[in-house]
Amino acid sequence: MFRLIWALSVHTRYFLRRYMPTNILLDAIRTRRGLRWGLPAMLLAIPYLYAANLCVQLIAGGGPGWLHLLVLLFIYNAMKFAIMGPVSLVLLLRVRLREHAARRREQRADHRPVVAA
Template sequence: MLRLLWAASVRTRYFLRRYMPTNILLDLIRTRRGLKWGIPAMLLAAPYLLAASICTNLIANGGPGWLNLLVILFIWNALKFLIIGPVSLVLLFRIRIHEAAERRRVRRQSEAMKSARYATIGA
């Protein structure tokens, strides 16, 4: 039974990760080229919060109860977009530090090779 539940949760996660638009967008933002779009993507939280507010008002005025599921979904997606902004900044900062260190390492190696060539020519 536990194995069946585990397999079902893995397949559900795979499906949601692969085909849901917000997850696709968040995966694209987490790439090296997409990290710069983390802060603007935070603005996408506003329409989700607006939709959650509208659904909440509909529920309060006697709307169907299944709208509660949409409220949860909208709030969850808004939180994902609010969190990706600071996370993308941290990831971009770490990658730029790593790239700068790599450039320094390559420059030092090339300078060492130049000095080794000049040492062999002068000897």
């Protein structure tokens, strides 16, 4: 039973990571080229929150109950994008520090005197 649940969760995660647009975009932001787009991607949280607000107003006005699921989905996606901004800044800082250290090591290796044996 545990194995079945584990396999189902792995396949669900794979499907969501591969085909859902927000996950595809967040994976693209996590690449080296995409890290600079983390802060502008935070702005995508605004339309998601607006859509959640619209659904809540529809529910309050007597709309169908399944809109609660959309509210949860919209808020979840808004949180993903809002969190990705600061995370991408930390990742970008870490990558740039590694690149800077690699350049310094390379420069030191180029300026070492050659000792004849």
